[in-house]
Amino acid sequence: MLRTRRFVMDNTQMEQWIGQRGRTIIARINRWDQKVDCNGSRFWNCSFVTAQGPCQGRIWPDDQSTTVPNELRTDTWYVVVSAPGQRRTESYNRLAMILSLPEALSSFDTPGFADGGRYEDWIGFLAWFEEIANPALQSFVLQVFFDEHQRDSFFSLPASRRHHHSWPGGLVEHSLEVAQLVSSHRLIHNSFERWVCSVAGLLHDLGKVRTLNAKASQRRHSELLDHETLTLEMLAQPLAWLDRVDADAAHLLRYALMWDPARAPRPLEPAVMAIREADRMSAATSAKAIAFANVSDDRRFAMLDGPGPKTRFWRPSSDPRVLQGPS
Numbered sequence: 324m325l326r327t328r329r330f331v332m333d334n335t336q337m338e339q340w341i342g343q344r345g346r347t348i349i350a351r352i353n354r355w356d357q358k359v360d361c362n363g364s365r366f367w368n369c370s371f372v373t374a375q376g377p378c379q380g381r382i383w384p385d386d387q388s389t390t391v392p393n394e395l396r397t398d399t400w401y402v403v404v405s406a407p408g409q410r411r412t413e414s415y416n417r418l419a420m421i422l423s424l425p426e427a428l429s430s431f432d433t434p435g436f437a438d439g440g441r442y443e444d445w446i447g448f449l450a451w452f453e454e455i456a457n458p459a460l461q462s463f464v465l466q467v468f469f470d471e472h473q474r475d476s477f478f479s480l481p482a483s484r485r486h487h488h489s490w491p492g493g494l495v496e497h498s499l500e501v502a503q504l505v506s507s508h509r510l511i512h513n514s515f516e517r518w519v520c521s522v523a524g525l526l527h528d529l530g531k532v533r534t535l536n537a538k539a540s541q542r543r544h545s546e547l548l549d550h551e552t553l554t555l556e557m558l559a560q561p562l563a564w565l566d567r568v569d570a571d572a573a574h575l576l577r578y579a580l581m582w583d584p585a586r587a588p589r590p591l592e593p594a595v596m597a598i599r600e601a602d603r604m605s606a607a608t609s610a611k612a613i614a615f616a617n618v619s620d621d622r623r624f625a626m627l628d629g630p631g632p633k634t635r636f637w638r639p640s641s642d643p644r645v646l647q648g649p650s
Contacts, residue, residue, distance in 0.1 A: 519572050607634070
């Protein structure tokens, strides 16, 4: 473990580096050597391991234009960003930034606010992301949200037209609820299975960013392709990366996203069942709140209008005499 000095760019600078200016890779540091250049400045000669193979780069940690972690570890994945304007005479890859995965994700501009996204959902998402116990899964999630349009849509769109979570930002609110319910499930004892299924829970509705617009109206192609199919298409590249890094995680993610209880009532991995139950629980709780929003306090039953399942909901009486029972 190498402890380093820390230089911090503001969020706008980080977003520019990561999203626009430098080549970005997800890598683990295999080894590093501290050296001194001809000007007397110290630099690190770093060897990285990526899903595509080994690569090397140099970074000058004392340069105010660079950003490096407080410490470097060989068992951790990092976001490594090369410097723009590389000189042709340089035989090495000059690096501008090495970020831990939570730092890289939090450095993005907060998404979705212009279209109604909620700041607390972004904070909740970052907190959930930092708890993921598998660095390869963290890298996978990070790659899913590198796409700015995809990220903004996920944090600003509703989850449905007029059923559950049918408001701006409802998609990420519902997805986070599913992910958190799965990650806290007491019957999933294996950490690997818990976090793979939690990530699947977060991303199970990702395809809705292509089937719904900001007004929750369905786009034309949604009649041909369901959002589950589009979810797998949108995850194709990150899953291909995960195949090379952690094949078991990639396979279980696909299985969790594609599992159909009508075809296989008892899945090969029982933890997958928690995703479906968490999905239904989150959707039903939201639908119940919407159904009772515009009825009088003395109503015990309500039904949700509009598209979606015609579900009738019940609630206990608000009459304190009924709640307390006979004296």
